[in-house]
Amino acid sequence: MVPSEVRALFSVASRPGVVSLAGGMPDVTALPADALGELLGELAVTRTAVALQYGSAQGDPALRERICEVMAMEGIRARADDVVVTVGSQQALDLTARIFLDPDDVVVTEAPTYVTALNVFAAYQARIVSVPMDSDGVIPNALEETLRRLAEAGRRPKLFYTVPTFHNPVGVTLADARRPAVVDICGRAGVLIVEDNPYGLLAFDHQPRRALRADAPDGVLYLGSFSKTLAPAFRVGWALAPPSVRDKLVLAAEGAILSHSVLAQLVVERCLATQPWPEHLKAMREMYRERRDAMLDALATWMPPGCLWTRPDGGFFVWVTLPPGVDSKEMLARAVAAGVAYVPGSGFFADGTGHGHLRLSYSHPAPELIREGVRRLAGLLTATADM
Template sequence: MSSLEPSHRDTRMDPYIDQYADRTGSMTVSAVRALFSVANRPEVVSLAGGMPNITDLPLGRLGDSFDKLVQTKGVQAMQYGSGQGEPFMREKVVDVMAEEQIRANSDDVVITCGSQQALDLVTRIFINPGDVVLCEAPSYVGALGTFNAYQAEIHHVAMDEHGLVPSAVKEAVTTLRAAGKRVKFLYTIPNFNNPTGIQQPLERRRELLAVAHELDLLVVEDNPYGLLTIEGEPLPALRSMDPDVIYLGSFSKTFAPGFRIGWVLAPHAVRERLVIAQEAAVLSPPVFSQFAITDYLDNFDWRGQIVAFRDMYRARRDAMLQGLSDHMPAAATWTRPTGGFFVWLTLPEGLDSQALLARAVSERVAYVPGNAFYADGFGSRNMRLSYCFPTPERIYEGTRRLGKVIRDELEMRATFGLPATEVPHTQVGGPAPDLS
């Protein structure tokens, strides 16, 4: 044997396992991303992903506009930029936030690579291993992944049909602090929560902020869907009522996700640390994307485009609700969202959404099992259904296929006398809507 050859062969699947940082042990593959390879097959009706439908954008005119941008400002647009984001982009963000009654100074805005990076930066500067983050039950899977990556302890707080329950927030903070835990912040999606689609009414927002003020509890408001209301006008953001709220925004849902531009609006001292963290991560957010989005906001009817998106998503939401009403068994319930992208369905007792997924895919329909939106194993009787991307006809067909899967499972269990499986779950949003 040559002296240059190793004396033994490492047969582990990952030979670097002993070299990773401890925090990588809590990193997991996103349940949504894991479904992409299946859900993107053309024969499958995907009710899984939360991809916005951007086909209604004026793509031809946008192409001409961006071509002109490269020719006239290409040298600046394709160069490095400010770690905080370009001043003109931050000013436009202030204009967009004013649609939800937020008054802000552009100096307190930090542009990020989508709101997902905004959430990562906020978590990075606040969370030490073992610190507690409060989240809705259920909560956005991408947020849970971020909190896990920084070794936070995630504590879910109860929701009802109006969103987070303020008394439950108070009880959780009081109990955790009495146990010696450090509760760093409350993370909430007040507008059309991902995954339930529930919106916090105005009075509930006031109650929640009053509890946070009483407890000296930092609130992080994630608001990608606020302008995409399909019934009524947008509600005032939490940040519009309290300048201490850290606000996360994005152009991914109201324009296009491919540009990867989001932002954080934070108190001045927090902003300084966010900029330092941002520069360490990416030096500067995408400069060309900032030029492109600013060009769009300056030269296109972006408010009118949002109205068009609302109409489109309303038709898709209605198709899903009608399909669920027509095809689900009587014991199933679901939320009735007034905006956003998602419906939260609760299966009849004894069924497990994770166990049903393989059968659903074989019937050419996909969804996200509910346990992906919990850090504590709950949600097994739930599933998130997305209506944002398929056509109304495809959505309705998807609910028919899904209903068949659920009814077949119920029939099989009845035939063989199988007992109900006790699985942890949550039912949010009340009974199924009456669409007759």
């Protein structure tokens, strides 16, 4: 087990005077605080015996029905019986690794990929094989070639882990034309796809993308979360799995935590049932789009020659490629001293490469702070290039 580079930055990034463009934290002030307080009070009075008691390891049935309605926005037709509520989607990922992976099993991921997913797979002693991406997401030909080479070596991966929509850390989205190809390639190879999709409803200029799971219910294990669309403090996520996998997830959850917080589940269910959910999502999309625009404008204004960056159309992140010879991990201490924090790119690669990249998040700071943080970073990069 190794520490997450993102988590290790939290204490540094919270220092007074430091603009944090590091952690992908949502802005929870967008939640209707008065309505949330009323819901909590109502549940405390009317549902005390249920809200404060143990619950099912599979999760509250009414919440699972609401989750199916949420996934329908991405084209997924699901039954509540096939949903397993988890403590955030992070626990769903850990439970998936627990039931599938033995030491030296192979997991295929994008390169780069979500840093904590790498930590989870490493904790179960899996061998991680990476597949390159471009501006349209994972490259199908490269994925197919990787699976072919593994098969020739007598190795069939247990999982293909992907963040296809508003990717963490790169911010790009798997192109619509590539999605059927990815599903077909993994299906022919007998590899289960783990689709991690916490950002999918945060599309800025279009309707939510059709999920991979929508077209391959037997070949995709879908992970979702309310941490980005409601609040991470609820710690409510879920897995939508084929029945044979679902039952094992429930058993693994019972062994890990016995049951989830029923109170948190009831609050989320009541939020979805009584609050204007479409209007809430619209407000969040507009807020994050404004912050994305502030970051892209600041990057175009201040970053020195030789820097490149992605242009996400949803989610939380921008991926920056630095001029040749600049090491984002080596530069981090000087960046914090200059009053700005980011995540070095090396944490997102299984082999520790990626020193010429960094991840910026625009989700939490206000637009004026985003601009100031990018200005400080650009000044440091300019000074570094002159050294």
